[in-house]
Amino acid sequence: MKAVQYREIGKGPEVVEIPTPEPGPGQIRLRVTAAGLCHSDWFVMDLPAEAYTYGLPLTLGHEGAGVVDKLGEGVTGVSVGESYAIYGPWGCGLCHACAQGQENYCTRAAELGIQPPGLGAPGAMAEYVIVDDKRHLVPLGDLDPVEVVSLTDAGLTPYHAIMAAQDHLRAGSTAVVLGVGGLGHVGVQIIRAISGATVIAVDTSDEKLALAKEVGAHHTVISGPEAAAQIRELTGGRGADAVFDFAGVQPTIDIAREVVAVNGNIHIVGIGGGLLPTGFFSTPFGASVRAPYWGSRSELMEVLDLARVEAVNVHVERYPIEEAPEAYARLHHGDVRGRAVVIP
Incomplete structure (x- = not known):
């Protein structure tokens, strides 16, 4: 064969x-x-x-x-x-x-x-x-x-992460999806299907952001030095209740740390090798960080x-x-x- x-x-x-x-x-x-x-x-x-x-x-x-x-x-x-x-x-x-x-x-x-x-x-x-x-x-x-x-992976993996954050995805909440390629564009759809959260999609690619819009993202942001400030502006300065990083590279992890809200969730799904220091003076009070698998x-x-x-x-x-x-x-x-x- x-x-x-x-x-x-x-x-x-x-x-x-x-x-x-x-x-x-x-x-x-x-x-x-x-x-x-x-x-x-x-x-x-x-x-x-x-x-x-x-x-x-x-x-x-x-x-x-x-x-x-x-x-x-x-x-x-x-x-x-x-x-x-x-x-x-x-x-x-x-x-x-x-x-x-x-x-x-x-x-x-x-x-x-x-x-x-x-x-x-x-x-x-x-x-x-x-x-x-x-x-x-x-x-x-x-x-x-x-x-x-x-x-079986690109759906199951985001679903597992998103379901673990479901308590943070109430109506009026905000979810940030970092990386809207294979897993991320499915993640956007799952968040829309199971919650009332506003979805902000972030990527370096205009084409992938266009796909994110097609599948239900409310807002799109180009990943880069200004991304965190733009996300903060979109959330009225409060930050995101849940952040799902489907890239896991250091630049996206840094954005996740900068935009997560007090008592929010960060889920590092991608295996890009980035690391996130957490604790007092690094992440907001009450914020949790998780590395879910499949x-x-x-x-x-x-x-x-x-x-x-x-x-x-x-x-x-x-x-x-x-x-x-x-x-x-x-x-x-x-x-x-x-x-x-x-x-x-």
């Missing part, structure tokens, strides 16, 4: 031919219908050799959807031909977090060597993918997998339900698997509007 793999440190992804995998006991094989590209993939591929821990070759794709193609021994409750999204943050299934469906916060995954598909385990950017357990499948029903596959299985179900009622839509660029390296290059250079999806 064809697969998109990272095979050598310092080099980009390649399309290769590898054997089609067979499901073992308890496993499910999906014929992949869609696989999303993510900046996290480039984060992994940009790591130096001494920091890289994901194994080589690595089949990419932690955003995946497919149709059940073959069942391993002992699998029940799942039928060949059914369409599913893959819940990506796999855990042990037994700890307290996993018992609540929060495998994204599994306390034992690292010690047991459990890794997400595309981030250690073979991912979905291939013609077939193995899912380790049926609990990691979420039914798609009639949803178009190409249109919604990105929601989301729970039940939250993925809720995100897909938002898609079913068309409250959330992902702007998708489609690519055949042969053009995946080109799609990754466009993503790396910031040329993707919304999310890129490979269709094997």
Whole structure:
């Protein structure tokens, strides 16, 4: 089968031919219908050799959807031909977090060597993918997998962060979204769908700010030295009740610290490497800072339900698997509007 793999440190992804995998006991094989590209993939591929821990070759794709193609021994409750999204943050299934469906916060995954598909385990950017357990499948029903596959990360991750800040998103509140690319443009829609907050979108790109306006942002601000002052002006000097940083680079984190309101929330979602000092004389009184990771299985179900009622839509660029390296290059250079999806 064809697969998109990272095979050598310092080099980009390649399309290769590898054997089609067979499901073992308890496993499910999906014929992949869609696989999303993510900046996290480039984060992994940009790591130096001494920091890289994901194994080589690595089949990419932690955003995946497919149709059940073959069942391993002992699998029940799942039928060949059914369409599913893959819940990506796999855990042990037994700890307290996993018992609540929060495998994204599994306390034992690292010690047991459990890794997400595309981030250690073979991912979905291939013609077939193995899912380790049926609990990691979420039914798609009639949803178009190409249109919604990105929601398994680009929807779930912002949803998890936004739901944690829901108490701050009452009517009359203000939410700032820093970075309105793949995750951020979905985040804008989620805030609009579940709250009465005014949304201020911030980015360096006029095109991405235009997309933010299209999907529901009330105001847009160009990221730069004047951004914090403009946001303060838009909020009447009070600042933002909740700030969601989907870039995580130092300039956006600095903006977040400058614009968060007293008793507000900052959620650093992006993995850009920036750091935020917090405490007296650094952040306002009562302000909290959080670094959320992915989301729970039940939250993925809720995100897909938002898609079913068309409250959330992902702007998708489609690519055949042969053009995946080109799609990754466009993503790396910031040329993707919304999310890129490979269709094997």
